[in-house]
Amino acid sequence: MPAPLTGVLFDVDGTLVDSTYFHTLAWWHAFRRFDHDVRMNAIHRCIGMGGDKLVDSLLGAERDKSQDQEVMDTHAAVFSTFWPHLRAFDGARDLLSRSRDAGLKVVLASSAREQDLGALRAALGADEVVDAATSSADAEESKPAPDILVAALKAAGLEASEVLFVGDAVWDVQAAAALGITTVGVASGGYSGAELTDAGAAEVFDSPRDLLDGFEGSLIGKRLAA
Incomplete structure (x- = not known):
């Protein structure tokens, strides 16, 4: 029997907020x-990785690595121009509220920069039901390494055995699997349901709204009812 469910970790970019294509x-x-x-x-296929790993994957080992930080800084500067356009996915706020109402701790396990996380949280508008949140500053190594999830567990006083993770990218699934955490996938960030399933997600919903509508029959609801 799995341990009683006491919390849910949520990725933010592409999972709760429509930011992947920005x-x-x-x-x-x-x-x-x-x-x-x-x-x-x-x-797009690399979105969800940490920025350092994304650059490494896309530019290869033979690149001029002295430019890497400037590349990442430029990405950050350009992304900040999109902050006013960020929108929470339909059902995202209510999904967090439903989880909190069910007695679960709600944790934003984000690896976004602190400045970006502020904009994402403003778009989400659900701070009153969030128990803890992380940013890139909390992880030594970026996804698909599990560091940010370790930090999220610590921030909320939770154990890996008593949580589920909700994410939109294959890198989310890989990071959670490294800690033995089951992932509920949402295909809102551009990865297909088949890709998330192949990566190891236990179940996949099309969007936060679909997960909310199917809450009781989802793994979250079933773990709560067990």
Whole structure:
């Protein structure tokens, strides 16, 4: 029997807030600034990785690594111009509220920069039901390493055995699996349900709204009822 469910960790970018394609465009501009011609679809496939690993994956080992920080800083600067356009996905706020009303701790296990996290939380508008949150400053190594989830557990006083993780990217699933945490996938960030399932997600919903509507029959609801 699994341990009683006492909390849910939520990824934010692409899971609760519609930001994936803003990140894709911001990375494209950052690469072009330094004359790297990287296709947007290739960038999109890496969204959800930590920025350092995304750059490494897309530009390869033979690049001029001295530019890496400037590339990442450019991405951050361009992404910040999209802050006013960030929107929570339909049902995202209510999903967090439903989880909290069920007696669960609600944790935003985000690896966004602190400044970006502020904009994401403002778009989400659910701070009153959030028990803890993390940012990139809380992780030594970025996803798919599990550091940010370790930090999220610590911030909320939870154990891996008593939580589920809700995420939208294959990197989320891999990070959670490293800690033995089951992932409930949402296909709102551009990864398909099949990709999330193949990566190891235990179940997949199309969106936060679909997970909210199916809450009682989801793994979250079933673990609560067990």
